[in-house]
Amino acid sequence: MKTQETLSESTKTSEVPKIKLALEPELKKAAKEEAVKEAKRNKPPEKNKLPIPTGWRILVLPFQMKEKTRGGVILAETVIERQQVASQCGLVLAMGPDCYRDYKRYKQGPWCKIGDWVLFARYAGSRIKIEGGEVRMLNDDEVLATVKNPEDLLHEY
Incomplete structure (x- = not known):
């Protein structure tokens, strides 16, 4: 017992x-x-260190992918950097004073606003290196669409 x-x-x-x-x-x-x-990865950088867009330019922070895949594989820094360069989605940080002011061309008003996630062509705009990564300076007509959540898009990894 x-x-x-x-x-x-x-x-x-x-x-x-x-x-x-x-x-x-x-x-x-x-x-x-x-x-x-x-x-921290998708947090916008300090505003006072960013370039100020002029004219019809838009300042965009490219979407940064996760360091780990869904399967748990940790990606190398070079892979993450390469993906960020080829990113087609970004967060609008600032807009120049003339963005979407051409009322003949933009009859329905602005296509995006500060804080929106936007899609753009793969290598569109000028790449500007900043502390912690890079930003892109796009023309207002290079914005292709807006998205609610960039995580919903299929990224390479």
């Missing part, structure tokens, strides 16, 4: 749940760190 009680107690307190419980705080911490990294 005592051996059965000892056996049932040992199965209740097996090592697997203890290990899982011991790792749980680490897993939560790692998930929180990943969320912070994600927020």
